[in-house]
Amino acid sequence: MCLALVALDAHPRYRLFIAANRDEFHARAAEAAQWWPEDVLAGRDSVGGGTWFGVTRRGRWALVTNYREGVPRDPAAPSRGQLVRVALKDAAPPLACAARLAPDGSRYHGYNLLIGDVLPHPRPSPRGRGETRESLRDWGSTAAYTSNRASGALGLERGIHGLSNHLLETPWPKLLRAKARLAAAMSERVDPIEASFELLADRERAPAASLPSTGVSPEWERLLSSAFIVHREYGTRCSTVLAIESSGCARFIERSFDAMGQPKGETAFEFEIVPGP
DSSP states (O other): OOEEEEEESOSSSEEEEEEEEEEEETTSOEEEEEEOTTSEEEEEETTTSOOSEEEETTSEEEEEEEOOOOOOOOTTSOOTHHHHHHHHHOOSOHHHHHHHHGGGGGGSSSEEEEEEEEEEEEOOOOTTOOOOGGGOEEEEEEEEEEETTSSSEEEOOSEEEEESSSSTTOOOHHHHHHHHHHHHHHHTTSOHHHHHHHHHTOOOOOOGGGOOOOSSOHHHHHHTTSSSOOOSSEEEEEEEEEEEETTSEEEEEEEEEOTTSOEEEEEEEEEEOOOOO
16 A cells, blocks of 8 residues: 555444555556455455455454655565565464564565454443343454564554555655545544545645655655556556444455546455454
């Protein structure tokens, strides 16, 4: 991903809400989101074999963004998408998993990795109702962040978090704008799913005076400053929303786009989170 907004226990209906854009070279082959044999729902990078964003039926999720620094690519470096696969398979709590992956980070190009779980918490049965304690559950979110351009791992508090191609919460214009729009959607009586696709489709570029300096040309800094990027060689390939309700019902929607920024497909999945080891 190249823009990711993660809302942890920030909405009365959704325990977890993620809205994210994947930006990539259009020539790099990839497959649309699908269930993998290992019970992972994700798109697939056909080149590196990994993924940019995925979730499992037990509520584990992970996503990765590149850390933009304008350095030549090492063709021998492993794919950062493999980090997501490792995190999705790991049963350790997100913070422990992130800390365990951190020492191996020097093998990869710059990355940011977010890892999380949606977990059930049994609650007492209401008086006069026949449900058992086990049949009544609230769900809560936990998540962690790590980067090979920072030290260690960090646990995330409840609320809305933003990540682009620098460290977590770096206040780039597009990140601030997207976070504000998601916060508004979370607080108003609107469908946050459609509102999220609208903010992910934002093509407004930042003014030159507010652009970061990340080692690419000023022209590319401007091009990359919008939430949704359109360029014949590199741009937003897909927008994805993952929403998990308090009941444990999950929705995963991915919309894909061509090099002109035109829609070319949508995949949508609904499933129940099943607690597991």
